[in-house]
Amino acid sequence: MRKLALSDEILLSVDKPARYIGGETNMAIKDPADVDIRFCMCFPDVYEIGMSHLGIQIIYDMLNLRDDIYCERVYSPWTDLDRILRRENIPLFALESQQPVKDFDFLGITLQYEMCYTNILQVLDLSGITLIAADRKEGEPFVIGGGPCAYNPEPIADFFDMFYIGEGETVYYELMDKYKEWKASGQDRASFLKMAAKLPGIYVPQFYQPVYNNDGTLADFKPLVPEAPAKVIKQVECDLSETYYPRKPLVPYIKVTQDRVVLEIQRGCIRGCRFCQAGMLYRPIRPRGLSFLKKRAKEMLESTGHEEITLSSLSSSDYKELKELVYWLIDEFKDKGINISLPSLRIDEFALDVMSKVQDVRKSSLTFAPEAGTQRLRNVINKGLTEDDILNGAMEAFNGGWNRVKLYFMLGLPGETYNDIEGIAILSDKIARQYYTIPKEERNGRVNIVTSTSIFVPKPFTPFQWAAMDTKEQARQKRDFLLSKVREQLNARSIKYNCHDADVSELEGVFARGDRRLGNVIRQAYENGCIYDAWTEYFRPDVWNMAFKDNNLDMEFYLRRERAEDELFPWDFIDIGVTKEFLLEEYHNSKAEIVTPNCRSQCQGCGAAKFQCGVCIEKR
Amino acid sequence: MKARIKFSKTGSMRFIGHLDVMRYFQKAMRRAGVKASYSQGFSPHQLMSFTSPLGIGLSSDAEYLDITLEEGDAPQAMADRINAVLNDEIRVKGFTYIKDNAKPSMAALAACDYLIALKSGKNNKFADKEFTRKQIAGFLLQDKIEVLKKTKKLEKLIDIRPNIYYMADSLNDYRKCISKELAEDESFCIDKECTGILYCGLAAGSVLNIKPGLVMEELCKYSGIEYNEFDYQMHRLEMYAEADGKLIPMSVYDVV
Incomplete structure (x- = not known):
């Protein structure tokens, strides 16, 4: 029988205990004593979301192909278990062996969205791993980050020993080999970091020093040791047909997002x-x-x-x-x-x-993502979808019996005018009008259009990385304006309008293009109780505002400026x-x-x- | 063709809820290459039904599911094939073909047997055989055992005494209560570190379903012992249908 880390009492008192027992179909089973390297892969969000992620499945499979490595998994405990682990002083454990994460050689954290940053600290803290990488002692796991947010790792640089910039298939085996070499050599922690820094795609933040101008922008960003390259080059898997891809993916017991x-x-x-x-x-x-x-x-x-x-x-x-x-x-x-x-x-x-x-045609819907309401703005964002594409596609679908349409747009795109916003309502209405050109007796009931808007967040490594982001107030005004315009349309009753929360988007905007100074803000927010910020019910803007204030940082600086063309960005290395x-x-x-x-x-x-x-x- | 599968559920699988066990079996059937019959429509699902959901935390030697198949092999071969894709804590213990017109086992269910045990590290007076024997005897001699049943709208007292068919403090006595043979050295797949206290047969089914926890709680009350649900491992031993006033184990009811 598998020995579980949590007692029956605890498992029976938390929601969905299956999140914490492991043992899923196709789970890798090894004896930790038989391997040289124990690697714990973490998705810092709840199990059902983490288990739905393909990238982890690829790396999990790839690492476990090697007999000298045992790759296990950990996810953020939900808030109910979080409280129990703290109260009872139970260290966070990996699902496979049910053994503490702090005994592993590596903790690999995938960074899929900015709003999971406090959950990273939750995982480190509950594991009993020193939060600040530079303070970690010999014997603690090396914490490595990867995934889309690793392309601007600076806001969370303090908490990571290293980041891997690139696709998992390429460099991990080499990193593992270097680790074995280092372990056998008996050298200190810093020597391994230096060995790692020489590998392509590996970024060791403590080997770099950001210098700021008086206005808060970055003046310089320099390596401190010869092993650290000035530029870290993204690693790419060139042949995706001759590479690692799981033959036996994990199958969770409970229903997850991607089942x-x-x-x-x-x-x-x-x-x-x-x-x-x-x-x-x-x-x-x-x-x-x-x-x-x-x-x-x-x-x-x-x-x-x-x-x-x-x-x-x-x-x-x-x-x-x-x-x-x-x-x-x-x-x-x-x-x-x-x-x-x-x-x-x-x-x-x-x-x-x-x-x-x-x-089932009657139950399914068509999805279009025009992203912007007018052709002009679609040209601005280079979204090559024209109104004709949408209307013709919709018409064909309507003739085929469909009557549900989902439309996705963004508010706050650079160069957006109120005319473009009104365009969202008009386009939604045009689709409805298109439907009603079908003779009544051939229609399949009423048309049902769901128009959703999210708030545009400028991201690094996009042409809009220089652009300013809307304020919450602007976003609210635009949303209200759009709602009023939707209501003016002929087919207003067929159009349902949904929109995204502006508070969370602002914080996402700050972290997306943030710098290393934000580490203290994230740490303070975490220490004052923030976790699961992506979950509206747990998001606490007051705590975040205080953390910015206490650290003398201004969200406006990160959000509102249109950057100068020659500004040095924190991710430019x-x-x-x-x-x-x-x-x-x-x-x-x-x-x-x-x-x-x-x-x-x-x-x-x-x-x-x-x-x-x-x-x-x-x-x- | 229809088949009835008997399976055990132990260890960490105690924490997997009923609907998830159903999903687990549906996926297992596909992995095992068992040709199940599907419902019609755009999202077809396997024609599979469970006799009685097992609460989270309980373990079992005898869960049942009925499944409709397009084709099937000899029972033992089928059981082996399915077991090959299951984990160590959910095991097929029996595979029998049932009549095409068999009543769904869910509807036929009349009673369940349970073994109630003290979990490892838990101790109270029930660990004493003599004490338990006396308490059970006295408990069953009561004219009424009234419990407060809460529904959405109202609370009412119901007498559960008639629905407790038997209680025994030893395997030998339990053997005498039941309508099937148990091997001399019969062992159940309950966690080995648990200390068995008592065996009981309780009314089950859609009309009236008596949970073992409720009986244990009442026995504690009767014996003056504080009831803590986490102290006990409830373990299902068998499910029965009723025919001609007799309880028949589900594994032999309506079989071909």
Whole structure:
């Protein structure tokens, strides 16, 4: 029988005890005594969210392929167990062995969104790991961060021994080998950090010193030791068909957000939307081979028993062999009771054909993400979706029996006017009008349009990294204005408007483009009780405001300034391939409302070609 | 064709709720390549039903599920195939084909047997066999055992005495109470560190379902011992259907 870290009393008094017992189907089982390296992989949010993340599954599988490594998992305990662990002084434990995280060699934390930063401190604290990396003692785990937020790691730099800038498939084995070498040598903690700093993609924050100007902007950012490179280069897995990808993904007992087989068909995106960080970070686009995908889809469905498979990518329609793949999946699996789900698909004839085969038309909805309400603003953000695309796609769908449409927009985009905001209401209405051109007797009831807006947050490594962000008040005014405009529309009763909370977006905006001084703010907010900030019910703006005030930092500085073109950014020491010059040119293009063609139609020389793979070396 | 699967649930699986166990079995059937029948429609699901949900925290030697199959092998081969994809704490203990017109076991359920044990590290007077024997005898001699049953709207007193079919303080006495054979050295898959206190047979089903915790709480009251639910491991031993006034183990009820 597996020995559990928590007593029956505790497990029976918390919500969803299955979050803490491990033992899931396809879990790696090893004897910790038999391995050289114990690696604990952490997603700093609740189990159901963390377990839905593909990246962890890839690295978990990859590390466990090696006999000398045991990779285990830990997630943020929910607030009920958090209180119990503190009260009873129980150290946070990994799910597999149920043993304390502090006894591991590595704690790897994936950084998927800024609002999980206090949860990182929660995990460190509950584990009994020293919060500040530079203060950690011999024998404590090395804490390593990775994922999208590692592309501006500065706000959380104090808490990490190192960050890995790049895709997990490439450097981890080498890092593990160096670690074994170091362990055998009996040298001190700092020597390992120096060895690691020499590896491509590894950033060791304590080896760098930021210097600030009087106005708070960055004056200089320099390595302090010869082992630390001035530029850390993003590491890219060039061949995504010949690499690690789980054959036997973990299958949780409880229902999690992504309760299905996830097949990543390609990485990167050719579109170049100017607000999108992923679109720049993961350049160049690299499709996986069709036969690789077919093989893995079959293996994963057989080994998990999942009843659903979903294709994952930033823009599935840009996968050249999509038709072949999707029809193959339908032929192979549809009559075995397996659902096929296809997010991020451009609505066209093919998409509608597939959707009619795999979904119940009466229950499913069409999704469009125009992001902006007018063609002018869509040109500003380089979102190559036209009103005709949307209206024609919708019309085809309406003729096919659909009557539900979901629309996604952003408020607060650079260069936005009230005219553009009104455009959101008008576009929503036009779609409804389109529906009512169908003769009454052929309609499938009323049309149902759900229009949602989120608040634009400028991110590093995008053309909008120079742009100012709206204030909460501006965001509220815009939201109210849009609501009033939606109500003025002819089909107002068919349109439902949803919007996002502005408080959380502001904090996200600060951390996204923040610097190392924010570490103290995050620490203070955590020490005053902030965790699970992404969860509205736990978000405490008053505590955050106090933490900024006490540390003499102003959120306005990070949010409201349009940055000077020559400003040195805290993330400029990272080289993602795409150059700052290209991003600036794109910023200028956005102001001039000039559309930039996608990578496949015309190379713009963004800089990603230095990786010599994917679309950059495709034959044209 | 329809089959009935008997399985055990122990250890950490005690913390997996009923609906999640159902999901677990649905995925396990696919992994095992068992050809289950599916419902019609756009989101088809396996035709599978559980006899009686087991509360979180309880362990069991005898959970049952009925499943409709497109095709199937010899019972032992089927059990082996499914066991090959299950974890160590949920095991198939029996696989039998049941009649096509079999009453759903959920509807046929009439009684359940439980073993109640003190958890490792817990101790009270019930650890004393002689004490327990006397208390059980006296407890069962009561004319009425009234408990307050709370529903959404009202509270009312109900007498659970008629729904306690038997109680025994030893395996030998339990053996005499039940309508099936137990091996001389019968052992149950309850956590080995628990100390068994008593065996009982209680009314079960959709009309009236008596939980072992409720009986233990009443016995504690009767014996003047403070009841703490975390002290006891409740372990289900068997489920029964009723036919001609007799309790028949679910594993042999309506079988082909």
